[in-house]
Amino acid sequence: xxxxxxxxxxxxxxxxxxxxxxxxIPDASGCRVMVPVSxxxxxxxxxxxxxxxxxxxxTTYPFGEPQYSALDVGGYRxxxxxxxxxxxxxxxxxxxxxx
Numbered sequence: 001x002x003x004x005x006x007x008x009x010x011x012x013x014x015x016x017x018x019x020x021x022x023x024x025i026p027d028a029s030g031c032r033v034m035v036p037v038s039x040x041x042x043x044x045x046x047x048x049x050x051x052x053x054x055x056x057x058x059t060t061y062p063f064g065e066p067q068y069s070a071l072d073v074g075g076y077r078x079x080x081x082x083x084x085x086x087x088x089x090x091x092x093x094x095x096x097x098x099x
Contacts, residue, residue, distance in 0.1 A: 032069075032077045040066040040082040047080075060084070 037043045040058045047070055048054060055069040055077070067081040 032079060034079045034081055037080045037082050040068060040080055043080050043082075044068050 044054070044058050053071045055071065058066045058068040060066040065081045065083050067079055069077055069079045071077055
């Protein structure tokens with residue numbers, strides 16, 4: 001799936017490989033890790049209580065996923081995402097591509 005001109009996703013079984021264009025927040029390695037969670041708000045609250053370096057509050061995006069990101073001690077960015085709704089990728093700038 002292509003998303004605008006800044007991201008591509010390759011779905012493999014229940015997982016996905018996502019490649020994104022660099023953003024405004026530098027990452028130590030140039031890579032990011034996305035982790036599915038069952039409750040983004042509860043996960044965020046637990047991370048805040050543990051002193052995590054949070055980059056923003058959980059935000060629900062048009063593609064149906066509340067997400068938030070944090071940096072670990074090495075400067076690596078981790079995004080935690082909860083799937084709550086399916087939506088047509090075309091409605092938020094995505095394009096399904098079949099090989």
